[in-house]
Amino acid sequence: xxxxxRKACRHPRSLKAPAQVARHLHPSGVVLPPRVLKNSPPPRxxxxxxxxxxxxxGIVTHHKKAAVILAALAAGAVPAYSMHIxxxxxxxxxAAIWALPSIALFLFGASRIAAIMRENPKAxxxxxxxxxxxxxxxxxxxxxxxxxxxxxxxxxxGAILFGPLPMVVLGAIVLVFQALLLAHGGFTTxxxxxxxxxxxxxxxxxxxxxxxxxxxxxxxxxVFLAAALGDLLTYVATSLQLAAAYPDPSGGFGASFIKFGSxxxxxxxxxxxxxxxxxxxxxxxxxxKAADELAGLPALEKVGSR
Amino acid sequence: xxxxxxxxxxxPGARFHPAEKALPALAGIGLSLAAPRPAAALGLFxxxxxxxxxxxxxxxxxxxxxxxxxxxxxVAGALGLAVGLASEAPVDARALHLGAIVLYASKEGxxxxxxxxxxxxxxSGALLALMLSTPANDLFRLARSLGVPAFLVELxxxxxxxxxxxxxxxxxxxxxxxxxxxxQNARRGRRSLALLVAASARIAWIRxxxxxxxxxxxxxxxxxxxxxxxxxxxxxxALAYTSVLxxxxxxxxxxxxx
Numbered sequence: 187x188x189x190x191x192r193k194a195c196r197h198p199r200s201l202k203a204p205a206q207v208a209r210h211l212h213p214s215g216v217v218l219p220p221r222v223l224k225n226s227p228p229p230r231x232x233x234x235x236x237x238x239x240x241x242x243x244g245i246v247t248h249h250k251k252a253a254v255i256l257a258a259l260a261a262g263a264v265p266a267y268s269m270h271i272x273x274x275x276x277x278x279x280x281a282a283i284w285a286l287p288s289i290a291l292f293l294f295g296a297s298r299i300a301a302i303m304r305e306n307p308k309a310x311x312x313x314x315x316x317x318x319x320x321x322x323x324x325x326x327x328x329x330x331x332x333x334x335x336x337x338x339x340x341x342x343x344g345a346i347l348f349g350p351l352p353m354v355v356l357g358a359i360v361l362v363f364q365a366l367l368l369a370h371g372g373f374t375t376x377x378x379x380x381x382x383x384x385x386x387x388x389x390x391x392x393x394x395x396x397x398x399x400x401x402x403x404x405x406x407x408x409v410f411l412a413a414a415l416g417d418l419l420t421y422v423a424t425s426l427q428l429a430a431a432y433p434d435p436s437g438g439f440g441a442s443f444i445k446f447g448s449x450x451x452x453x454x455x456x457x458x459x460x461x462x463x464x465x466x467x468x469x470x471x472x473x474x475k476a477a478d479e480l481a482g483l484p485a486l487e488k489v490g491s492r
Numbered sequence: 493x494x495x496x497x498x499x500x501x502x503x504p505g506a507r508f509h510p511a512e513k514a515l516p517a518l519a520g521i522g523l524s525l526a527a528p529r530p531a532a533a534l535g536l537f538x539x540x541x542x543x544x545x546x547x548x549x550x551x552x553x554x555x556x557x558x559x560x561x562x563x564x565x566x567v568a569g570a571l572g573l574a575v576g577l578a579s580e581a582p583v584d585a586r587a588l589h590l591g592a593i594v595l596y597a598s599k600e601g602x603x604x605x606x607x608x609x610x611x612x613x614x615x616s617g618a619l620l621a622l623m624l625s626t627p628a629n630d631l632f633r634l635a636r637s638l639g640v641p642a643f644l645v646e647l648x649x650x651x652x653x654x655x656x657x658x659x660x661x662x663x664x665x666x667x668x669x670x671x672x673x674x675x676q677n678a679r680r681g682r683r684s685l686a687l688l689v690a691a692s693a694r695i696a697w698i699r700x701x702x703x704x705x706x707x708x709x710x711x712x713x714x715x716x717x718x719x720x721x722x723x724x725x726x727x728x729x730a731l732a733y734t735s736v737l738x739x740x741x742x743x744x745x746x747x748x749x750x
């Protein structure tokens with residue numbers, strides 16, 4: 187029943203009659219006004235189809251062609267979840283190189299967490315719940331501005347709420363669970379993934395947020411930029427890691443970085459904007475509705491001043 | 493509950509000690525990285541697929557559904573290797589001129605992407621064989637016995653439990669929002685999702701407080717006592733699995749066509 191209801195909610199036009207939708211929506215048979223159903227979203231634009239149409243007119247330049255090809259490839263190939271480097275994808279030497287800074291920062295973060303736990307054993311449960319929150323956040327579907335769906339990295343909100351150092355440890359644990367429960371990423375590439383998603387992203391987000399707050403920029407703007415830039419820089423880091431491991435035979439590292447960056451940028455720039463908007467809304471809701479419960483979090487201490 | 497978790501808990505392979513599966517899985521990841529030719533990597537993947545299915549009894553459809561996401565990541569990564577950017581395209585390559593630079597696809601690029609993609613697929617297959625037959629609690633037990641600091645294992649173990657709790661809560665909120673047309677368009681969807689995130693954060697906080705009270709009232713002193721399955725480690729079994737894998741890999745590495 188739940189699945190039927192979901193299907194109906196997502197694709198109201200796919201059903202024959204509004205009443206049928208309503209029956210799916212509520213077991214009690216409450217009929218929704220047809221007006222609501224008329225407001226269903228327009229059909230999604232298909233890049234490949236658009237490319238075909240443009241091609242018939244004969245006005246597509248090489249630049250547009252290349253962009254369309256890359257967009258179509260990326261739209262088809264780049265996965266919905268945040269970009270993990272898969273198990274076995276990095277040569278052992280590069281896997282070790284990225285693991286070294288990750289291990290160092292992880293140990294630093296872990297020692298901080300151990301100290302916090304010694305002082306306040308209750309913090310263990312809160313940190314565990316924060317880790318679970320980050321995992322669930324990264325598994326939610328987010329509507330992207332391109333019309334497709336993707337998943338937030340969650341690093342921006344996590345770093346703003348919990349700080350960057352705990353996020354290194356929590357991020358590493360979340361990445362292990364993503365490998366174990368969702369088959370995303372892997373153990374040989376854990377160091378590289380921790381570096382991009384649990385170090386670069388959170389530190390950039392936290393730095394941007396704090397920097398803008400010092401400059402007295404309004405909280406929503408600071409949160410948006412922190413989340414969007416944290417997301418984008420995560421993908422820049424992933425592109426750098428892949429480009430360093432696999433430089434282009436002709437163009438070298440630079441060409442390879444442009445290649446990987448272009449593939450990710452097509453989906454990740456819209457996703458970063460979406461995640462920025464989502465984070466602003468979520469942060470505002472948290473500050474408004476859950477400020478009493480979450481008053482201990484550093485980001486919410488001075489939220490009244492925004 | 494996640495598909496991998498569900499399969500692992502019900503799998504017949506779960507009754508074996510986790511180290512007996514972790515050892516061949518790690519060896520399998522190493523061998524996948526060393527596969528000299530695409531056919532050898534593909535052969536290894538098929539071996540891990542068969543091994544994973546035999547250990548977990550997951551069913552091919554479920555297995556392929558779980559594999560879909562990693563496969564998409566692999567395709568995305570391999571795509572960058574299949575094409576090249578340069579000021580001049582190689583002679584035998586298909587080229588697309590973008591002003592001063594050329595986007596080209598050469599046979600070498602395809603071959604490189606194919607080999608790397610299949611290696612990664614085989615390594616993912618090895619990891620999946622372990623995951624689908626080993627519940628997370630067994631892996632925590634293994635981590636503890638390997639000397640990972642207790643507080644980290646405890647933190648991971650608590651996070652694992654809370655993931656299930658929060659994921660279920662988020663799922664219920666999402667279903668309720670969908671049934672109220674909360675995701676009818678992108679704008680509404682973004683607002684609904686933000687509410688969901690905020691509600692999840694609040695619930696996470698409240699539940700962590702409640703869990704603390706509940707644990708303290710049961711005499712919690714810093715570590716959760718969880719009973720594992722307790723199967724003894726049988727080195728002979730681990731060695732047997734690894735030997736079979738080694739033999740298959742040797743045959744594939746020496747005999748697979750180029």
